[in-house]
Amino acid sequence: MITTFLGHELKAFWRSKNTGKSIAIRVVMALLILYLFACILFAGLFLNKILEAAFPHDDVVISFCGIILLYFLFDLIMRMQLQELPTLRVQPYLHLPVKRNTVVSYLAFTAMLSVFNLWPIILFIPFVLKVILTDSGALPALAFVLAILGFMLFNNYLALFIKRKANLNGWVFLIFIATLGLIITGDFKFHLYSVRNTSYLYFGHLLTKPVLVLLPMILAVAMYYINFAYLKQNLYLEELSSRKASAYKSSTEFPLLNRFGKVGDLVANELKLIFRNKRPRSALVMGLFFMFYGLIFYTNSHYGQTWYIFVGMFMTGIFIINYGQFMYSWQAAHFDGLLVSKINFRDFLKAKYLLFTMVSTVAFILTTPYAYFGWHIVLVHFVMYLWNIGVNTTIVLFFANRNAKSINLSKGASFNWEGVGATQMLISFPLMLTPYIIYLPFSLFKHADIGLAMLATIGIIFVLTRDFWVKKLEEDFIQKRYTIAEGFRNK
């Protein structure tokens, strides 16, 4: 039975919309994934060198033992954020004459098929083979491998268990995250204890007493069993689904937008789209994280103004890039409704411009504290803000007319390739390159300020000529609307 399930799982993978892409995109995706994989593998293969560089005064084995638990602590946080529950896929089997135990073991088994269970293996095992095996012999090395796998599986099932609990009661999630937060601050801020020392305490002893390997293994088995028992008792759709127990949903209004009339109504709808759906919400949250992007570049003096252009563009325009690259796909589910209802497409476009302008303005205001690193940086930000609301919005909307892939709003953003297509690959070139095409010639001849002024001027010209671009985009859209609507209907 399990093999039939696995067969179905494989079919689901190969036949899903995400994998049924054109060859070129699959190649690019495969390259990206391989690259990421190679990076981790590289880190794993040279972990001893990295550790030597990071902790020059300690023995590598000691440092290695120290970081393992630390890794798993952060691993747990990442899993809480990103790991998806393997859930509703069992729905078609629940009413069939299949034993509950089989369904549950299948669920519990597929829960292991997560990328998070790959990283510790490629990150730590090479070190174990390279250093521990040669230094201490086969038995401790085997104990290390098993211990790492044990902690990995423990984390895997703990994260899933907490997530399942959290679906029924949101407080569980908050309390758990708060606990993790306390553990981390207790170590790094208040120095009450040290996770590294605890980690060394365990793994250091593991070197001499391999029998200690039983501890993580028991933990993993126990956690697996708790998960199994919980699933078996709660094999009902409501508890399995990742949909939260719904609270009362009240209607909201944005009084500020009322003065923009119909355009304002459209923006209000789009804001609700962003706040009430998982994937666009995570696009927005990721944008907030980008506000810290500047810290990487501004604290390091060898990045010059050429870099600031890039950083400024990203920080004030991350929403335009991140959310805008999937433009109109967000509304795929009700695109027919939009086309049929009495919405002037020009208003529709103006609403997009207004939304982008609003979010970019907020982002610009949020980045003003970077004045700490000099007012010049704020000036660069302002120039790039003008560039974003002028040029980049138009570029993004131009590509939106060429994008006909629908997006399921309720799925998370991480490792979600739905809606990704040639458009998203192509869009990055004009977004990244155009500001430099204008700026670099001036800066190379030591007139960087003129370059900045040029960027600002072009940005302002585009803002002032918006009506013209709206008209052009509308004409373009009327040509492409059938293709777009058709694409959105094929979910």
Next chain:
Amino acid sequence: MIEVRNLKKIYNGVTVVDVPALQINKGESVGLVGNNGAGKTTLFRMVLDLIRAESGEILSNGEVVAGHEKWKDYTAAYLDEGFLIDYLTPEEYFYFIGGLHNLNKAHVDEVLISLTDFFNGEILKKGKYIRDLSKGNQCKVGVASCLLQEPELLMLDEPFANIDPSTQFRLKNLLKDLNKSKGVTTIVSSHDLNHITDVCDRILLMEKGVIIKDIATSSSTLNELEAYFGVQVAPPAP
């Protein structure tokens, strides 16, 4: 009201709609019947300019539908859940649609109060987004948003399919009332022959994209339709 000329739609070499001529007059109530794949929804979508016809054209009030927007002022339609903005609450959606037709909130509220019976207490103030409603209740939201627009032309695709018997009954009365006392042109498709012959004065029967029958409803229409659909059943093996 609606005039169709030489309309053709082809998907992968298969003609799914082929209507050489069709005239629907103002104030008519037209029922569209046909088995799955007969081309009903495709025809609806072409009337609403959602898909491009291979050839031919559709005129609404004498103006070509494709590429024009004037018809949106007086046309309301609900084909499927894809017409609803599902992350809004029903109230938000109604105010939004009302706003598009320059109706203020008070006006929208007034219309919604007149629909209290139709909603049967399951739509308003329930604290749910449209996506969390059942299919039947979503259909109610779609139909209500159509009524809100006070259309001259109303198009519904299988509105009876998911709603409960009481609502089916109320919807029939609503449709009859709109047509008879307000003169709204209605085009409704359905698989329920009883309902459709009850509501509509004229029945179009489609088969493989072609309108093979165009009949004014009379006492014998239901039997005629049942005979047609009955024939489709394979005779028992001898």
